[in-house]
Amino acid sequence: MPGEPWWKSAVVYQIYPRSFADSDGDGVGDLEGIRRHLDHLEWLGVDAVWISPFFRSPMADFGYDVADYCGVDPLFGTLEDFGRLVEEAHERGLRVLVDWVPNHSSDRHPWFVESRSSRDSPKRDWYLWVDGTADQPPNNWKAAFSQTEPAWTWDDATGQWYLHLFLPQQPDLNWRNPDVVGAMHETLRFWLDRGVDGFRMDVIHALVKKEGYPDVDDPWLSTDRFDEPATHERIRAFRRLLDGYPGDRVSVGEVFILSTAKVAEYYGDNDELHLAFNFPPLFAPWDTAKWRTRIDRVVEEFDPRGAWPTWVLSNHDNPRHRTRYGGSEATARAAAVLLLTLRGTPFLYQGEELGLLDADVPPDRRVDPGGRDGSRAPIPWDVSPTHGWGDRAEPWLPFPPEADVRNVEAERADPTSVLHLYRRLLAARHDSDALRLGTWQQLPSPDGVLAYERVLDDDRRVVIVNFTDADRTVSVGGDWTVDVASDGAGEGGRYAGAVAGDQAVVLRPP
Ligand code: GLC
Ligand code: MG
Numbered sequence: 001m002p003g004e005p006w007w008k009s010a011v012v013y014q015i016y017p018r019s020f021a022d023s024d025g026d027g028v029g030d031l032e033g034i035r036r037h038l039d040h041l042e043w044l045g046v047d048a049v050w051i052s053p054f055f056r057s058p059m060a061d062f063g064y065d066v067a068d069y070c071g072v073d074p075l076f077g078t079l080e081d082f083g084r085l086v087e088e089a090h091e092r093g094l095r096v097l098v099d100w101v102p103n104h105s106s107d108r109h110p111w112f113v114e115s116r117s118s119r120d121s122p123k124r125d126w127y128l129w130v131d132g133t134a135d136q137p138p139n140n141w142k143a144a145f146s147q148t149e150p151a152w153t154w155d156d157a158t159g160q161w162y163l164h165l166f167l168p169q170q171p172d173l174n175w176r177n178p179d180v181v182g183a184m185h186e187t188l189r190f191w192l193d194r195g196v197d198g199f200r201m202d203v204i205h206a207l208v209k210k211e212g213y214p215d216v217d218d219p220w221l222s223t224d225r226f227d228e229p230a231t232h233e234r235i236r237a238f239r240r241l242l243d244g245y246p247g248d249r250v251s252v253g254e255v256f257i258l259s260t261a262k263v264a265e266y267y268g269d270n271d272e273l274h275l276a277f278n279f280p281p282l283f284a285p286w287d288t289a290k291w292r293t294r295i296d297r298v299v300e301e302f303d304p305r306g307a308w309p310t311w312v313l314s315n316h317d318n319p320r321h322r323t324r325y326g327g328s329e330a331t332a333r334a335a336a337v338l339l340l341t342l343r344g345t346p347f348l349y350q351g352e353e354l355g356l357l358d359a360d361v362p363p364d365r366r367v368d369p370g371g372r373d374g375s376r377a378p379i380p381w382d383v384s385p386t387h388g389w390g391d392r393a394e395p396w397l398p399f400p401p402e403a404d405v406r407n408v409e410a411e412r413a414d415p416t417s418v419l420h421l422y423r424r425l426l427a428a429r430h431d432s433d434a435l436r437l438g439t440w441q442q443l444p445s446p447d448g449v450l451a452y453e454r455v456l457d458d459d460r461r462v463v464i465v466n467f468t469d470a471d472r473t474v475s476v477g478g479d480w481t482v483d484v485a486s487d488g489a490g491e492g493g494r495y496a497g498a499v500a501g502d503q504a505v506v507l508r509p510p
Pocket of ligand 1: 061064065101166202203254316317370
């Protein structure tokens with residue numbers, strides 16, 4: 001659409017690089033592996049990729065502990081590999097977003113090593129150091145993964161506590177220090193100058209902490225730990241920096257606040273984030289009333305601000321949606337129709353297009369301190385025993401269930417597969433201005449069914465999602481053709497006024 005930035009009509013595909021594709025057979029995915037599989041993404045029809053961190057890291061949090069914001073970890077390749085990847089992605093019409101982790105660095109980042117070296121270090125104030133005694137953390141804040149360990153670690157050598165909202169190996173940067181702001185702006189410019197189309201910004205709502213570090217009611221989730229005005233101010237500066245570059249560079253903030261009203265505030269007055277993740281729908285069960293509420297909340301909070309919503313069902317931090325919804329493939333298919341037809345920018349997570357379940361990871365192979373291994377299992381590419389992962393080393397995590405049939409090669413050969421459903425849905429979006437950018441209006445529907453209309457000028461689509469496993473009569477008035485059906489049934493034929501159990505359909509005018 002002329003006049004609208006590309007990211008409003010885009011579908012973004014999240015790549016977790018350790019698990020996407022391995023080019024050198026060491027059992028860990030890498031940048032060259034991504035480049036070699038761009039044909040899959042182009043064939044699928046996504047518009048952009050967001051690549052989780054591939055920067056130099058001791059991997060305490062598998063890359064979300066960054067030791068060099070401008071360097072590629074040798075495990076993933078080189079800066080040249082990244083350059084080739086961006087170039088080739090762009091040639092194929094795919095945009096590239098990188099994951100920027102500004103709230104904390106690794107404890108091995110030279111900044112923290114320097115900061116920790118002495119109280120008089122010129123970088124002491126780049127992190128959050130607090131006086132106290134070794135037996136009493138400064139307040140009741142808890143670190144994210146354990147939920148029981150304090151968010152503070154005592155440094156014996158210099159006799160102070162430092163703050164880490166996540167692991168002790170992830171000290172929080174001091175965003176009240178202008179030198180930190182300046183240095184981190186430089187890291188944004190570094191990647192923008194290398195042609196990236198934008199950033200996914202990690203835990204962006206938490207950047208600036210409340211002065212005085214007050215105790216809070218919920219020591220793990222409470223937003224009372226953060227200074228909101230100062231954080232919004234920092235985000236406005238990122239926005240100005242991005243908007244100073246040509247080509248609609250985009251910011252997508254991970255605003256991990258389970259209030260849609262709060263999330264909406266991070267769009268500012270169209271001067272903060274371009275997009276923000278809104279997680280309450282991801283945590284909602286597969287239930288019509290719950291989803292109706294989640295959608296209504298977005299309409300109420302986002303529309304008046306002119307904020308453009310995002311939708312996400314799966315990512316590297318949570319069990320996959322098929323697993324969460326009880327394992328049924330039919331439900332996962334219906335959910336894909338919902339995800340890709342709501343008003344806003346959808347985010348797919350690698351492997352959901354295959355209908356993957358979480359891997360069952362045996363205790364002796366669990367590696368993530370946050371218990372998130374299941375959704376991070378390697379993508380099975382082909383029907384061979386190693387599923388495209390080479391034979392030099394076993395992949396770092398076991399494959400997801402049914403990898404012998406649930407892999408890219410097998411599903412590509414099967415037009416009834418989940419993979420082909422995703423492809424048809426993406427094609428339907430590309431064909432319809434209404435689906436990409438149109439208004440969203442709920443239609444009357446029976447219990448257990450959500451029906452809505454998307455309209456832009458004279459382009460119209462109707463979507464019906466049956467959340468139950470029973471057939472439902474749903475009359476939507478007029479003549480409609482089935483454009484896409486979650487189970488493939490009746491596509492291209494006339495809509496007969498009913499949906500089957502667990503079915504979702506996209507209807508177009510005949
Ligand atoms: C975000 C990331 C998560 C990471 C955490 C700390 O929530 O999505 O994977 O562990 O931030 O960086
Ligand atoms: Mg590798």
